[in-house]
Amino acid sequence: MTWSEIQPLLFQGFWDTLYMVGWSALIALIGGLPLGVLLVLTDKGGMLQNAPVNKVVGAVVNVGRSLPFIILLIALIPFTRLVVGQSVGSTAAIVPLAIGAIPFFARLVETAVREVDRGLVEAVQAMGGGTPTVVFKALLPQALPSLVAGLTTTVIVLIGYSAMAGTVGGGGLGSVAVQYGYQRFETSVMIATVVALIVIVTAVQLVGDAVVRLLAARRGGAGGDGGAGRRLARLGRGRTVAVAAAVVVPLALIGYGINQGGEDKQTLKVAASPTPHAEILEYVEKHLAAKEGLDLDIRKFNDYVVPNTATESGEVDANFFQHKPYLDDFNKKQHTHIRPVVNVELEPLGLYSRKEKSVKGIGPGDTLAVPNDSTNEGRSLHLLAEHGLIELKPGAGQEATLGDIADDKGLKFKELEAAAVPRALDDVDAAVINGNYAVDAGLNPAKDALVAEQAEGNPYANFLAVKDGNQDDPRIKKLAKLLNSKQVKKFIEDKYQGAIEPVFGNVGS
């Protein structure tokens, strides 16, 4: 990708990151500060000593801190929807980010406040000060430099967490890096986003450190020889930074809010995986939708759960990322009511090898890599069985695993995440790779695959899906028609070179 293509991605990612991190840091500050102070005050020997409260708050904070962020992100979806009315998008990402950061910041606040000399507390009490006076006149002002350092650390952790927010369609630089850099092998995008992230983190750290130094210097830590001039100069520079931050951050937040506002009710929101689904939708949006009076809002997801739950809850109108076996299983387990509308494309699995030219060359002692998720692994094993490389036990279903192999004919298997399989191709004798990942990795499915799945009658075709009852929405009908148009067929064939094949028509049951 060229710089002119990368630049808008980076720019959007930057604002998304700033928006998510800005708000969640603010909420973490508001929530974490009282929690941290409460932990100190209610502790043994504290001014408000209260063992039960201390234990409960401490336990909540510990649980919050020990949950992996990705778990929190998914677990909080219902709560997020309750709070901000949606579970996808940057605004929705703020909720889990803030909730993840509150306990983290609370512990840092606790440590900072604990460092304050007990003598100062005693002095304020001796003057007749009550607990609020002690907190606001002694503890917090005295701990301020440590609190600022803690907030800096929290913001940096939040920037890291926000990279994961891409899984709920939150956008941001981290998600740009994953979507383009990792999944599409756009190394230049990956490098650009990583550099941008490094620059942001460094800038945050520098600003934080400068504020801490400034606060420490004002307390005369530098000693008497500092000279008033130098202190003033330092003060001036610090104020400039503070003022600049105070102006830029809210502007950014407001600006983003305006961008988000003014959403058209007629716009059809479609959740899609970035490749190829979102690309096909983007093609439709750019070249076909306007003529039909259709306005598309394409939301990209790296995750396979949220698009369905968001469709079920009505936050998006449709999704396009999955095939029939996956949806059937999902509907059953999650009690959702998603229905397929129209088939669009198939990403045929293929067997690739750097060492062998033909499937005949693969035999006993060879190692094969296969995807490790239930659907792709099942598909892979059926493909291998079809070509006589292995034998499956009778009755092995669509989600067959290595345990269902009756005869491995001397082959060994390595299970990897689907996106990671092409990266392992050099380390194994052959690998079963999804068409889209094969193309991304520079393989040509039409020429390079030793064997590949057949398009005809394949249950794994990906389709447009909606919540039951919305099948007749005129906008959905328009989109379905466009997705099955000959322009899209040509687009898929030209763009994906066989990695993805157009498979149109109704979805078989």
Add this chain to the structure above:
Amino acid sequence: MITTTDLTKVYRTRDREVTALDGVDLHVREGEVFGVVGQSGAGKSSLIRCVNLLERPTSGTVTVDGQELTALAGNGKRAGRELRAARGRIGMVFQHFNLLSSRTVLGNVELPLEILGHSGQERTRKAHELLDLVGLADQAKAHPAQLSGGQKQRVGITRALAGDPKVLLSDEATSALDPETTRSVLQLLRDLKEQLGLTVLLITHEMDVVKAVCDSAALMKNGRITESGTVPELLATPGSELARELFPVGGVPSAPDRTVVDVTFHGETTTEPVISKLARTYEVDISILGAAMDTVAGRQVGRMRIELPGGFEDNVVPIGFLREQGLTVDVAAVTDVTQNAKDARDAKGGQNGGNTDAVGSTAGLVGEGAK
């Protein structure tokens, strides 16, 4: 002004109880500087913290300026409104100053006024006025870290006085300072006490502090007050440990056939040259073995150990003369002719052996002399 009755403080830890205060009765009169001395761990710190209830006494009462603070108990560890108001009328100075490094000198002095709810202008005016009084007007804008230890304690004292307290508590206020600074800070305390009519309760482990500023003193041991009174009263008390600590005298007989006498000046005598008068009147040769004298408020206070030739019988008349002058006289030791060889040897060994031995042998002699 400050009265405690049967004050007890017991600290309970998981497996044992420590009694820090064991029935302390203390009475500090209005306008005096009262010093409580004792080894560390004697309970001084607990005592001063119980006076403004920073520590809750286990039992007993504390009354300050006619108000029984122990009756204003708040809820558990939290201080109620009335107790906080009462604390506002008691200033406190700390060993480690306890100034807020986040505030300027002025800000630190304003803090108690903020708590008392004074307006901004009023606070600044009052703080400047007080800083002028203690000679820190130039440092108002400085932060505590830029000050010397003595200056910091001056700020600490100024802060303690901001709320116009009648009572000042001083918790080892000079223990972190060098001797020179200690003297100037004590002088300041003394001056402020005179100017503002303060009552001061201070705790210290330094006898010099008591000598320099205190009108009265008490000795604390194992959570109890073992001696208490004005400094002259203490000196007049025979065998007073505090008097001996305040004005330590040493020295052992230089030869056989001598009488050693401790003379205590407790401020009632005029500055008459008693010793030379004694020498002239009775034509005796007096050697001074040791002395610890001070002039407090224009009067001589202290102790002196002198040696008179001859045995006790030879010296009944001179001793009587000293007593007539209003001095307290204790016979510390008498050496007779037969005992002399041994004593002289002991004395020599004692002197060569250093301080500890000398004190030990003196203590022995005092015991003998007491009969």
